[in-house]
Amino acid sequence: xxxxxxxxxxxxxxxxxxxxxxxxxxxxxxxxxxxxxxxxxxxxxxxxxxxxxxxxxxxxxxxxxxxxxxxxxxxxxxxxxxxxxxxxxxxxxxxxxxxxxxxxxxxxxxxxxxxxxxxxxxxxxxxxxxxxxxxxxxxxxxxxxxxxxxxxxxxxxxxxxxxxxxxxxxxxxxxxxxxxxxxxxxxxxxxxxxxxxxxxxxxxxxxxxxxxxxxxxxxxxxxxxxxxxxxxxxxxxxxxxxxxxxxxxxxxxxxxxxxxxxxxxxxxxxxxxxxxxxxxxxxxxxxxxxxxxxxxxxxxxxxxxxxxxxxxxxxxxxxxxxxxxxxxxxxxxxxxxxxxxxxxxxxxxxxxxxxxxxxxxxxxxxxxxxxxxxxxxxxxxxxxxxxxxxxxxxxxxxxxxxxxxxxxxxxxxxxxxxxxxxxxxxxxxxxxxxxxxxxxxxxxxxxxxxxxxxxx
Amino acid sequence: xxxxxxxxxxxxxxxxxxxxxxxxxxxxxxxxxxxxxxxxxxxxxxxxxxxxxxxxxxxxxxxxxxxxxxxxxxxxxxxxxxxxxxxxxxxxxxxxxxxxxxxxxxxxxxxxxxxxxxxxxxxxxxxxxxxxxxxxxxxxxxxxxxxxxxxxxxxxxxxxxxxxxxxxxxxxxxxxxxxxxxxxxxxxxxxxxxxxxxxxxxxxxxxxxxxxxxxxxxxxxxxxxxxxxxxxxxxxxxxxxxxxxxxxxxxxxxxxxxxxxxxxxxxxxxxxxxxxxxxxxxxxxxxxxxxxxxxxxxxxxxxxxxxxxxxxxxxxxxxxxxxxxxxxxxxxxxxxxxxxxxxxxxxxxxxxxxxxxxxxxxxxxxxxxxxxxxxxxxxxxxxxxxxxxxxxxxxxxxxxxxxxx
Numbered sequence: 001x002x003x004x005x006x007x008x009x010x011x012x013x014x015x016x017x018x019x020x021x022x023x024x025x026x027x028x029x030x031x032x033x034x035x036x037x038x039x040x041x042x043x044x045x046x047x048x049x050x051x052x053x054x055x056x057x058x059x060x061x062x063x064x065x066x067x068x069x070x071x072x073x074x075x076x077x078x079x080x081x082x083x084x085x086x087x088x089x090x091x092x093x094x095x096x097x098x099x100x101x102x103x104x105x106x107x108x109x110x111x112x113x114x115x116x117x118x119x120x121x122x123x124x125x126x127x128x129x130x131x132x133x134x135x136x137x138x139x140x141x142x143x144x145x146x147x148x149x150x151x152x153x154x155x156x157x158x159x160x161x162x163x164x165x166x167x168x169x170x171x172x173x174x175x176x177x178x179x180x181x182x183x184x185x186x187x188x189x190x191x192x193x194x195x196x197x198x199x200x201x202x203x204x205x206x207x208x209x210x211x212x213x214x215x216x217x218x219x220x221x222x223x224x225x226x227x228x229x230x231x232x233x234x235x236x237x238x239x240x241x242x243x244x245x246x247x248x249x250x251x252x253x254x255x256x257x258x259x260x261x262x263x264x265x266x267x268x269x270x271x272x273x274x275x276x277x278x279x280x281x282x283x284x285x286x287x288x289x290x291x292x293x294x295x296x297x298x299x300x301x302x303x304x305x306x307x308x309x310x311x312x313x314x315x316x317x318x319x320x321x322x323x324x325x326x327x328x329x330x331x332x333x334x335x336x337x338x339x340x341x342x343x344x345x346x347x348x349x350x351x352x353x354x355x356x357x358x359x360x361x362x363x364x365x366x367x368x369x370x371x372x373x374x375x376x377x378x379x380x381x382x383x384x385x386x387x388x389x390x391x392x393x394x395x396x397x398x399x400x401x402x403x404x405x406x407x408x409x410x411x412x413x414x415x416x417x418x419x420x421x422x423x424x425x426x427x428x429x430x431x432x433x434x435x436x437x438x439x440x441x442x443x444x445x446x447x448x449x450x451x452x453x454x455x456x
Numbered sequence: 457x458x459x460x461x462x463x464x465x466x467x468x469x470x471x472x473x474x475x476x477x478x479x480x481x482x483x484x485x486x487x488x489x490x491x492x493x494x495x496x497x498x499x500x501x502x503x504x505x506x507x508x509x510x511x512x513x514x515x516x517x518x519x520x521x522x523x524x525x526x527x528x529x530x531x532x533x534x535x536x537x538x539x540x541x542x543x544x545x546x547x548x549x550x551x552x553x554x555x556x557x558x559x560x561x562x563x564x565x566x567x568x569x570x571x572x573x574x575x576x577x578x579x580x581x582x583x584x585x586x587x588x589x590x591x592x593x594x595x596x597x598x599x600x601x602x603x604x605x606x607x608x609x610x611x612x613x614x615x616x617x618x619x620x621x622x623x624x625x626x627x628x629x630x631x632x633x634x635x636x637x638x639x640x641x642x643x644x645x646x647x648x649x650x651x652x653x654x655x656x657x658x659x660x661x662x663x664x665x666x667x668x669x670x671x672x673x674x675x676x677x678x679x680x681x682x683x684x685x686x687x688x689x690x691x692x693x694x695x696x697x698x699x700x701x702x703x704x705x706x707x708x709x710x711x712x713x714x715x716x717x718x719x720x721x722x723x724x725x726x727x728x729x730x731x732x733x734x735x736x737x738x739x740x741x742x743x744x745x746x747x748x749x750x751x752x753x754x755x756x757x758x759x760x761x762x763x764x765x766x767x768x769x770x771x772x773x774x775x776x777x778x779x780x781x782x783x784x785x786x787x788x789x790x791x792x793x794x795x796x797x798x799x800x801x802x803x804x805x806x807x808x809x810x811x812x813x814x815x816x817x818x819x820x821x822x823x824x825x826x827x828x829x830x831x832x833x834x835x836x837x838x839x840x841x842x843x844x845x846x847x848x849x850x851x852x853x854x855x856x857x858x859x860x861x
Contacts, residue, residue, distance in 0.1 A: 202499060210813070214499030221494055232492040242496065252522035262515035269526050305518050310509045312770050319773025323505060332500070352594070395598075395605070 013079075014087030022080045029073055032058055043197055043276035049073055051168065062273070074168075081161045088154035095144040102151035105132065106430055110159065113429045114422035125429045129436045137444065149438030156430030163423035171418040172331045176386070178339035178360070181408035189338035189363075193415040195329035196277040199303060201285065203242060204323040212323065219329060222247050222283065239315045240294070240322075243286040250279040253302055261300050280304050285324055287311055301326040331417065333384050335364035342391060342409040356391055358411040373413070385421060389414040511738075511755050511833065520670045523548070527567050527641055528670040530602060535660035538563065549668075553649060553657055559625070561649025561657060565668070567641040572634050575644065576609050579632055582618045583611040600666040601645060604637040608662070612651055629654040633665040715794075715830045715859065717756050723856035725849035728752075742836075742853075744846055749815060750838025752850070756830055764824045767833065768801050771822045775805035791823065793832065793854040798825035807837050819843040821850060 012018060033049035036059045040048075049055060052072030057065040071079075094102075109128060113121050136145040176193040179186035201217040217233050222244045225231060230245035248268045256265035261284065272278040282302035289295045299309040301324060308325035337360050344356040357374040362381065373379050379386040390412040510517070521529045532549050534540060541550040546566055553561030568575060576596075577587030588596075596607040608631070615628035629651035635643040645668075647654055647661050654661075717739045724730060727745035733753075742752030768788075769779040790797040800823050807818035819840040825832040836843055836850055 203496065204499075204502075204505060206505075207501070208808075208814075211501055211503045212505050213501045215496040216499040217494075217496060225491075229489045229491065231494065232490055233496050234493045235496040238496070241493065243490070252526045253519040254523075255521050264515055264519055264521065267522075267526075299515065300519060302519050304520065306520070307507045307509045307513065307518055308505075309515075309518060310513070312766075312773055314779070317778045318776050319769060319779060321770075321773070323509060325506070327506075 010086060010091070013082050014091045015083075016087070018079065018083050019087065022076050022083065025071060026073065026076050026080075029055070029070065029076070039273055041272055041274055041276040044271060077161060077164065081158065081165075084154055084158055084161070088157075089151065092147050092150060092154075094147050094151060097140070097143045098145055098148045098151065101132070101135065101145070102148055102155065105152050105433065106155035106159075109430045109433060110426055113426040118425070121425070121429050125433050125436075129433050129440065132433070132437050133440060136441075149434045149441065152434030152437065153431050154434075156427045156432075156434060159423055159427035159430060163420040163427065166420035166423070167418050170420075171416065173414070173416050174328075174331065175389070176337070176413045176415050177392075177410050178337065178358075178413075179408040179410045180339055180342055186408055186410065189336050191334075191336045192330045192332050193413075194327075195331070197279075198329040199281050199326055200329045201242075201244065201283075201301070202308075202323075202325045202327055203238070204308070204325070205238075206321050206323070217242065217244065223249070223281075225283075238290075239313050239320070240287040240289045240297075243288060245284050245286070247281065247283040249281050251282045251302070252280070253282065253300065253304075261298050264300055266300060266302065281326065283326070285309070287313065287322075287324075289313060299324065303327075333415075333417070334382060335362055337362055337379075337386070339411050340370070342411040344391060344393065344409070353391070356388065356411075358388055358413070380421070383417055383419055383421060385416045385418070387414040387416070511753075525567070525641070528602070530565065530643075531669050532565070532664065533667045535657070535664055538660070538664075553647065553653065555650055555653040558627070558650035558653065561647055561653050563645070563647045563661075563664075565643070565645050568644055569641055572607065572636065572642070575642070576607070576632070576634060579609060579618075579630060579646065580611055582616050583613045583628070583630065584616070585611055585613070599633050599662055601633045601635045602643055602665070602668040602670065604635055606633045606635045606643075606665065608633055615648060618648070625650075627651055631658060631661050633661075715756065715827055715832070719859050721858055722853055725846075725852050728849060728853065744838075744842070744849075747838055747842035747846070750836065750842045750846070752834065752836045755833050764799050764826065767824055768799065768822060771801065771820055771835065772803055774808055775803040775818065775820050776808065777803055777805050791851055791854055793823065793825040793834075794827065794857055794859070796825055796827065798823050798832075798854070804840060809837075815839060821847065823850075823854060 029049050032055075033045045036045050036049070039059050039062050050073030053075045055068065055070040055072050058068050059065045105128060109125070112124055116124060132148070136143070136148065172193075172195070174193040174195045176190055177187075178190055179188055182188040198219040200219055201222065203215045203217070204212040205215070206212055215235060215238070221233070222231055225245065225247040227246070230243050233242040233244070246266060248266055250269045250271050251266040252269060253264050254267045256263060266282045266284075280303035282300060285299055285301050287297040287299075289297075295314070297311045297313070299311065301309055303326055305326070308323035311322050311324060312319040313322055314320075339358055339360055341359040342356070343359070345354045346352060347354050355375060357372060360371050360373060360379070362369045362371055362379070371379055373386055373388050375388050378388070388411070392407075392410040392412070394409045395407045523529050527548075530548060532540075532551075534551055537554060539552045539554065541552055543550055547564045548567065549563075549565035551563040553563060555561060572593050573588055573590050576593065580587060593607060596609060599606045599608045610632075611630040613628065614626045615624060615630070617624040627650060628648060631647045631654055633645040637643075645661075645665050647657065720739065729743045729745065731741040731743055733739060733741050733755075739754045739756050742754070744750050744752070765780070765782060765785045768785055772779060785799070788799045788801055791800050792798070800821070803820040803822070805818065805820075807813070807815040807820060815838065817840050818837060821836040821843060823834040834850070834854065836846060
């Protein structure tokens, strides 16, 4: 009985009906998600519809929703992956040579295609397709090669799904702003980029030499704190524990005549309906000095604060300064980029940019390499991709002392670290080979039957 | 085959379920509403802090404040002669600009939604002028409004009265500044009145817009103030258009609750030199001839700046000394500064500055003066041999300090 049930489950998981149902539901999710962007940011919609297991409501207005129960995008894509594996690979009728040749083809293309240019990819894909024709039609025509093309295509689609999964779990996306001139708030070179949506609490210890050593409370630890709930963090090297509470994803600082902290309080705002990166979080940070008689320091931190909260903490009879800051999450990359020149061309008579590009120098392990990044030509290196996404033009400003100064042009890059960055293109190459083989075989079969019909 | 009646099943399961529920409640009660403890994750070591922290900054200066709609609370510095009027639901700041017999000018600062072109077109429409599109906005002169870029709008002719108190009249002029910063709401400043009056107030208007600041940053350091430039201002190499007024280097005097640091004057002791301040909150830096390792800093904070005790103990921490008890702080010697008794503290030890500077065998002389709405601080730090002979000079400097110089 169990075997029969398992068989039915496998039948269901590999069925066309499941594939059609999943694809239909994905269409429905896309439709509802698109409509909901009227009231919520793309980031929020994407999280709710496509990174979820279940969807429990549909938003029908700024403050109203309609209860519903639908599978979320994450669950549907997982089902689609299982459906492909079971129905398109395991249960499809195939001979062992076909399976081996399909696996070999997918592996070969999966290894070779990411290492070559897009132009060369077409050549390699064409050669591999030709090789398949030679092997199956000329070298070993007696073997059963049915469904070879189908298996290769399904291998490519599985790689596409895997690329999405890897990107979901292992990619970082953010921004890097570099100026032509170093000074003040401007950085000319950098080896870190900042998140759009995630914020970390950073506790910085001032070191003897003038530097700082940072310790981090990651966003995941406090973003889910409910009202009235707190989280405690400790480190043996720190003279205090850190307690976080009252987290708001988007809030403002208001004056509080009674209560509050330093006469101030955080007032919650609804998330920005257009761009999630505009949300400004804030929370209450409490530093609890260790040891008997240790003092308690309470301070609000907010995304828009002008500078970190500096706290003097007693340690061995002296007061040591610590900085507490809420700032966008930062990721390092294993080389340094320096902006040498930013070039913008404008539409005649306007301030609207027509095209813009950045000449940068990539510095790594003692060597440097000049690189041009344009709007359609990103820099890809070591799994990181730098897209030219925006800029701030140079402006002449007058300081309060009356000095006229010119701000440097600032080039802004979107940065993506995605281990599966090249997988989608590779998957397309694999699918292309599979489809070309299938159509070629159909054509050959048709030509053979035509020849036979004419001969008859 | 046995069967179980529903009532019997319930009777068997109820104690188990109840026990589980009670255990859960007990666990929840024991755990409280605090998660963790979790370890802090190691971060990066940096050669210097990301952002400079001003001396004894207050929470208000650090965080700023917003109004009930989540908009920054703005602090105006009204030019000489302008008279503040009550704010309203539409106007966060309102002022009257007194004129001659032709009438007064009316200034309104307000937040509104919508794009720049449609709002500017609405203003132009009040003067019977055609609307502008985005390209027309691109061609307008640039200015600075509350710390961000803005466009300057002008219109002359017959004014239909709009929604403000100014009546419909001929020979009127509008000066407007519209923030270009993105956001849910956009900041608008509009001055309407007789054209001769408004024209005469052009520089004052531009300066008013440039010096409008968020609450909590009113005493912060010099921030860039954009000069209005004509046409395609952002194009590198562009220069201000002839006739486009630049804001005055020094904001005009206006009613202020606190000390106006710009009007502070003093007599420099012999051998002392005043230098441009190097950091936020600083009013002036001082150097002493023949004492290269010594630096004096005069700075101002809003309110009590955290109080006398906190600041003195912070200074003691920088010198590697333990904190003083409240009684000891109360017993510190006093000097006269701006007509008040200011606490004078001397600390010896190794000075460790916030920016990493270190002075062995240092003497730190600090003075804290609490005023009505602000606080003034002076610190003189350097090698003991250099600072000791400057005690009298510092006393004379503080004694000579006055407002309105």
